[in-house]
Amino acid sequence: MTRQELIHQIFTKKTFLCVGLDTDIKKIPEHLLQEEDPIFAFNQAIIDATAPYCVAYKPNLAFYESMGVKGWISFEKTISYLNENYPDHFIIADAKRGDIGNTSAMYARTFFEEINLDALTVAPYMGEDSVTPFLQYPGKWVILLALTSNKGSHDFQLTTDQNGERLFEKVLRKSQEWGNADNMMYVVGATQGQMFEDIRKVAPDHFLLVPGIGAQGGSLEEVCKYGMTKDCGLIVNSSRAIIYADKTEKFAEVAAQEAKKVAEQMAALL
């Protein structure tokens, strides 16, 4: 999906919500365990219910890999289901990959050619040749970790170098030599509040993928106040607060209500 198509979706639907499909067999409603593929059954119901209120879905690969081969089958079925039924939704695999060039190239082939995702989260530690193989696919995106939502983000990401530049700022600046606002976004945690102002100084136009509202405690208002651009420039993710809002047979309906609530807040902020 191109940047223009994404912006069009956001302003047409008046939402920039991404629903995180962090599907955990231990947390889904019990009645689904009778299904042949409980994880896929859950995802399918959540997707059908929440699609009007979001522009993106983000399965976190760890949850699928934790089930081994079965999990990969559920993951691939989920992506196929999205591609077939919701081609206007932006599909992100939260994978946090990044390896030497030839290995990153294999990951890129897997995720962009075979599984047909729109975007992949990538870790920046290994530098340029670990990132650029993902930038060779038109309409596909790298979402590079910049300033994450967790406590450990302070350990290295905020380290200030001899020129007064913090590591996350160097990641933002340096990576703009490799890609641009049409094929690269950044992960910035909603828990980082006013840091969005600093991010926008270095990356004024890039879309930011923002995890951390909901269960992790970040504020949507604050994110928008400091991070929103004229093109919106934000995809805000919520996982647990939406998909696990209810554990009865009404889970999908309640998830839709929760997604709708967030989408209404977003419409007011756009």
Add this chain to the structure above:
Amino acid sequence: MTRQELIHQIFTKKTFLCVGLDTDIKKIPEHLLQEEDPIFAFNQAIIDATAPYCVAYKPNLAFYESMGVKGWISFEKTISYLNENYPDHFIIADAKRGDIGNTSAMYARTFFEEINLDALTVAPYMGEDSVTPFLQYPGKWVILLALTSNKGSHDFQLTTDQNGERLFEKVLRKSQEWGNADNMMYVVGATQGQMFEDIRKVAPDHFLLVPGIGAQGGSLEEVCKYGMTKDCGLIVNSSRAIIYADKTEKFAEVAAQEAKKVAEQMAALL
């Protein structure tokens, strides 16, 4: 596997070689494509042939994931085969994972409980809570990226902070607050030469996993000169130069010869 067991293996077998199972369907001998699971058939033959000359195996997950569900089946079969037939070999998944705490915990469960690996490579960018979930398993190891073998390693890993500390040194120092030489190793590329001296100043006792000899051009002598400790302290990986040394029906035999050559060099250096 504990540190003492690993050291025992190294000095008994007089080798600290790790064979990298970067198995690519496009690079294995053609006659194997008739097998039901060509990737597993290749791995099995390589393992049986090289086991006397190495102490560790390191499948790189990207190569398996690039084949989707089929690849995961080959990966899990390979690990089971190793666990059943070569329990004295140290098994590393080169996965370069690292995510917020609850997600890293899921990865740890997958790789250490379900798949039963000895060690996993982890990326440090997200800090403490992305690493510590992997340190909760006795006898299991985190191998944290410190100074990698690729060109892009210069982009961020060598950034010097306001106290004169480079990022890879900060990773080495800071991570020793989370784990110790009994449950943590570091990835240091063989291409980094004399930098091993600097590494040993911050991490004198930790084992280092060293990729980059062979196809990537690093020197075994230099790595040992600057990086070896009284306990050896090194696991040196070679992938392509061993497993793809020959593409005929003799591939396993030739791989064994190549592994043996490296092991003989290692015996002389120990």
